[in-house]
Amino acid sequence: MTTSEENYLKVIYHLSQVSPKGVNTNAIAGMLETKASSVTDMLKKLSDKDLVSYQKYQGVTLTENGFLSAKMIVRKHRLWEVFLVDKLQFSWDEVHEIAEELEHIQSIALIDKLDAFLGHPDFDPHGDPIPNRQGEIKKTSKLLLSEAELNQEYHCVGVKDSSSEFLKYLDKQKIALGSVFKVIEKESFDDTLTVEINAQEKIISNKIANNLYVQ
Amino acid sequence: MTTSEENYLKVIYHLSQVSPKGVNTNAIAGMLETKASSVTDMLKKLSDKDLVSYQKYQGVTLTENGFLSAKMIVRKHRLWEVFLVDKLQFSWDEVHEIAEELEHIQSIALIDKLDAFLGHPDFDPHGDPIPNRQGEIKKTSKLLLSEAELNQEYHCVGVKDSSSEFLKYLDKQKIALGSVFKVIEKESFDDTLTVEINAQEKIISNKIANNLYVQ
DNA sequence: AGATATTTTTAGTTTTGTCTAAATTTAAAT
DNA sequence: ATTTAAATTTAGACAAAACTAAAAATATCT
Ligand SMILES: [Mn+2]
Ligand SMILES: [Mn+2]
Ligand SMILES: [Mn+2]
Ligand SMILES: [Mn+2]
Numbered sequence: 001m002t003t004s005e006e007n008y009l010k011v012i013y014h015l016s017q018v019s020p021k022g023v024n025t026n027a028i029a030g031m032l033e034t035k036a037s038s039v040t041d042m043l044k045k046l047s048d049k050d051l052v053s054y055q056k057y058q059g060v061t062l063t064e065n066g067f068l069s070a071k072m073i074v075r076k077h078r079l080w081e082v083f084l085v086d087k088l089q090f091s092w093d094e095v096h097e098i099a100e101e102l103e104h105i106q107s108i109a110l111i112d113k114l115d116a117f118l119g120h121p122d123f124d125p126h127g128d129p130i131p132n133r134q135g136e137i138k139k140t141s142k143l144l145l146s147e148a149e150l151n152q153e154y155h156c157v158g159v160k161d162s163s164s165e166f167l168k169y170l171d172k173q174k175i176a177l178g179s180v181f182k183v184i185e186k187e188s189f190d191d192t193l194t195v196e197i198n199a200q201e202k203i204i205s206n207k208i209a210n211n212l213y214v215q
Numbered sequence: 216m217t218t219s220e221e222n223y224l225k226v227i228y229h230l231s232q233v234s235p236k237g238v239n240t241n242a243i244a245g246m247l248e249t250k251a252s253s254v255t256d257m258l259k260k261l262s263d264k265d266l267v268s269y270q271k272y273q274g275v276t277l278t279e280n281g282f283l284s285a286k287m288i289v290r291k292h293r294l295w296e297v298f299l300v301d302k303l304q305f306s307w308d309e310v311h312e313i314a315e316e317l318e319h320i321q322s323i324a325l326i327d328k329l330d331a332f333l334g335h336p337d338f339d340p341h342g343d344p345i346p347n348r349q350g351e352i353k354k355t356s357k358l359l360l361s362e363a364e365l366n367q368e369y370h371c372v373g374v375k376d377s378s379s380e381f382l383k384y385l386d387k388q389k390i391a392l393g394s395v396f397k398v399i400e401k402e403s404f405d406d407t408l409t410v411e412i413n414a415q416e417k418i419i420s421n422k423i424a425n426n427l428y429v430q
Numbered sequence: 431a432g433a434t435a436t437t438t439t440t441a442g443t444t445t446t447g448t449c450t451a452a453a454t455t456t457a458a459a460t
Numbered sequence: 461a462t463t464t465a466a467a468t469t470t471a472g473a474c475a476a477a478a479c480t481a482a483a484a485a486t487a488t489c490t
Binding site: 239 | 466467468469470
Binding site for chain 1: 476477478480485
């Protein structure tokens with residue numbers, strides 16, 4: 001499989017989580033910063049290879065084949081992210097781009113050995129689950145901070161938005177995976193939260209609360 | 216720079232070691248398993264980018280620019296090889312192919328951090344020197360086992376041929392970097408050597424002796 | 431339903447890197 | 461010094477992956 005095909009598969013995989021009954025051409029184009037016509041061309045090719053099932057104008061879904069392939073790319077991406085953060089001391093906002101390249105390295109032995117070297121991690125630096133070599137993903141019952149109940153203790157287990165800007169903001173606010181949260185108050189007017197984070201009181205906007213996973 | 220351009224540069228770099236006054240089109244084609252006409256096309260492109268100086272029919276040499284770029288690719292290749300062997304427990308005959316892919320990952324920060332993580336190694340698993348980030352290479356005065364003097368102690372510091380077949384043969388013979396050598400006898404008829412390796416006497420063909428570096 | 435807007439696909443180009451076949455240049459051999 | 465052989469370059473073609481512009485299909489709005 002080419003790098004380009006892999007990038008398409010991965011994007012379709014991610015978009016399928018939100019639109020399981022068919023991913024739009026335009027949505028794919030948006031994610032890959034390419035044009036809809038290019039997407040159509042690629043969908044035909046992926047369809048010929050039995051990686052997606054595609055009918056004109058009807059959107060696209062992954063086949064069993066494509067689903068597994070996509071999860072293997074995600075597996076590689078997330079394992080490399082763990083490597084970059086845990087071993088090379090990158091911060092969590094710097095690793096995505098580099099992993100975007102590393103995920104296309106072919107060798108299966110490499111990934112198996114990397115996985116072992118990292119101690120078979122279950123989650124990447126952003127709290128996203130790492131598929132195992134069979135493509136199985138551990139399900140956990142996390143919820144958004146915005147959905148958390150008042151006066152109950154949670155800890156931060158992931159971010160929904162893993163853009164560099166958001167992650168840097170969290171660094172500044174001293175919020176990290178593992179941070180302990182307790183929602184003290186919810187302003188009904190704009191959904192702003194007053195949250196105790198690691199025993200420190202902070203005001204959290206709804207936008208932020210909608211991008212933090214807790215458990 | 217594209218992966219293809221990088222592969223050409225690296226091959227020209229290696230061939231330049233042997234033919235410093237100009238590398239032949241056919242030699243490049245041979246190394247890259249491609250056709251001479253493809254090489255000619257690429258040489259024009261590299262020439263336009265001031266990475267090689269090229270005159271029709273006269274062979275090609277690296278410019279200052281191209282020379283530095285090539286050494287950076289070699290640096291990446293060899294650092295990744297060290298990583299694969301030292302950290303992921305690959306054997307020295309398995310790493311070349313994988314490093315062939317990893318050497319094209321772009322990030323400079325990645326290579327600097329990898330270098331630090333590995334403890335700034337000077338040599339790769341095959342005894343080849345690793346250029347530093349300025350492109351400087353530590354020169355050492357190694358010689359081929361075939362050129363070694365009788366009854367003098369050497370140790371193995373590198374291999375000239377790093378093909379999987381040769382490396383596996385060395386494994387079988389329990390010859391590794393660091394092995395201690397003493398040439399006991401040289402058969403003048405076919406240059407076969409009787410060598411004491413780690414206090415064990417062995418017969419070494421000229422072909423083998425011509426591919427082992429000692430010091 | 432009919433008109434309008436949006437989405438998607440098709441048709442035709444472009445760039446990169448490759449190839450084959452033919453032409454040209456250089457090197458080697460008589 | 462010719463002739464022959466080998467190496468190299470040119471010309472023309474192709475596949476992959478992208479693009480633009482135009483056509484077709486679907487969705488939305490009055
Ligand atoms: Mn990618
Ligand atoms: Mn991640
Ligand atoms: Mn390479
Ligand atoms: Mn090596």
